[in-house]
Amino acid sequence: QVRLVESGGGLVQAGGSLRLSCAASGRTFSTYVMGWFRQVPGKEREFVAAISWSGGSTYYADSVKGRFTISRDNAKNTVYLQMNSLKPEDTAVYYCAADQRPYSVTRPYYSGSDMGYWGQGTQVTVSS
Helix, strand or coil: CCEEEEECCEEEECCCCEEEEEEEECCCHHHCCEEEEEECCCCCCEEEEEECCCCCCEEECCCCCCCEEEEEEHHHCEEEEEECCCCHHHCEEEEEEEECCCCCCCCCCCCHHHEEEECCCEEEEEEC
C-alpha cells in the first residue's frame, strides 16, 4: 500500500512559481504510475499530470502544458510538480495520487477513479 502526503502549496501572485512535493511511504513506490490532480469547490477533480513508474514518460493536461513539470525521485520516494507562470485559474487544492496497481503502462489521461491512492491535498492560491 502507498501512503501519500503533499506539501508546498501556498499563496503566490500570477506569473509566479511553486513546487509541490508528494512524499510517499511504501516499499513499492517506484513501481507505480503517479499523478497530480486538482479540484476547486463545486467541480470534479481534474487531471493535471502523470509520470511513469520509471520516470521516463510524462503527460500533461492541455491547460498546464508548457508551464508545469512533473518529476519523481524514487530514491527519495517523492514526486514533484514544478508550477511556473501560474495563473489565477490554477487556484485549487492539489492532490497527488498513485495508480491502482504497480507496473501499469502510463496513459496520457486519468480520471480520479483510475487512481488507487490519494494524498490529503495542498492548497494553491494564485492572486491576480
